Amino acid sequence: MKKLFTLSLMMLFIASIAHAQTVPLDFESSSVVYTFTNFDGGDASVINNPYPTGINPSAKVGQMIKNTGQHWAGSLIVLENAIDFSLGKTFKMKVYSPKVGAKVLLKVENNSDPNLFFEKEVATTLANEWEELVFDYGAINSGQSYQKIVIIFELGTVGDGSADFTYLFDDIILEEGAIVADDAPTTPAPTPPSYDASKVISIFSDAFTDIDGTNFNPYWDFYQTTVGSIEAVEGNEMVKLRTLNFHGFELAQDVNAAGMKYMHIDVWTANETSLDIYPICQTTGEKK
Structure with missing residues (x-):
């Protein structure tokens, strides 16, 4: 335009x-400490955007390195408040993947009971380029409380910590409507x-x-x-x-x-x- x-x-x-939204998480604010809890070989952190191109020119992004460990290696972040799914049931997240077809699992979880969760998995369609993935949470039980967001790349595959297992993510947004x-x-x-x-x-x-x-x-x-x-x-x-x-x-x-x-x-x-x-x-x- x-x-x-x-x-x-x-x-x-x-x-x-x-x-109204309960997120986004865009990792831009200097006044907010984005604390990741990494598990079983996942290593997430906030870094300067190494590829500020295309749909994502932002300064800061999340980076996930999948090291040798379990095939479910990933990271989670605890939100200040439970997610209000009455406002929307569509998650979107920008991802930069080194390969096409990399599976991205986005999971929400109860703050104290890990058995209360909902998850969706979407595969990337681009390599070495930002794209926006859409996760349909229409079937979630919104009567439960979810305060954790969990991210796992390539569930079922053990990483090796190389560039081939290094992913970027940004702008995790919950949107209104279907x-x-x-x-x-x-x-x-x-x-x-x-x-x-x-x-x-x-x-x-x-x-x-x-x-x-x-x-x-x-x-x-x-x-x-x-x-x-x-x-x-x-x-x-x-x-x-x-x-x-x-x-x-x-x-x-x-x-x-x-x-x-x-x-x-x-x-x-x-x-x-x-x-x-x-x-x-x-x-x-x-x-x-």
């Missing part, structure tokens, strides 16, 4: 409708008006040269539920903001927009009723 911006230092998007394809535009954004390039400051556009170094997926606050990614419609790139409550773009350099009066942005939404957009200046604060 083509977008043009004429703005100063930052951009803040706020949607008037936030979609499993359906993400609402998204099927045609690209309209071609922007013909402007003199010397009079345009372009942040994200296929029509003009963008300024360098913009961070399109910064993490500003623990309460941010937005998951951002860069995707394409008919070869035209767009920034996709899912489960939006607020989100920002951070410019790598100061931009002098003195004398400019207009901001151009193409927006497509399936369900929001309003969108507030704020350019932010470090010295004067927000400007609506």
Whole structure:
């Protein structure tokens, strides 16, 4: 989706409708300690994203190394509160696998009784590329309490700790409703008006040269539920903001927009009723 911006230092998007979730786990917040409990040869940790490409340009991701041990080697993380499955029964998780067909088990478990659990297994379809896997939890007994999330790669196969048994995962999200394809535009954004390039400051556009170094997926606050990614419609790139409550773009350099009066942005939404957009200046604060 083509977008043009004429703005100063930052951009803040706020949607008037936030979609309630008990997760995501996106590993971005510097104020949260993500504590993994590894078992039987699994070794999970948070690392800098070594492949910030495609659908996952985020800075931090989870890494799972499956070492020699049991074939069920993996890791778990205990959430602050039990998962509220009345809000949705569809889990999504971004995965970067070294091979096609690697089985990924996503399991939820009671905090004190391991016999109370529900799990689904999905196989990867891409190698050495980020993809989003979908786990159907429609059959879960939501009357039980589940506070642990367990991740096991390639259940049934003993790992060896090599690159062939090293996986990345990110953006574990519980979504509302049944499993359906993400609402998204099927045609690209309209071609922007013909402007003199010397009079345009372009942040994200296929029509003009963008300024360098913009961070399109910064993490500003623990309460941010937005998951951002860069995707394409008919070869035209767009920034996709899912489960939006607020989100920002951070410019790598100061931009002098003195004398400019207009901001151009193409927006497509399936369900929001309003969108507030704020350019932010470090010295004067927000400007609506």
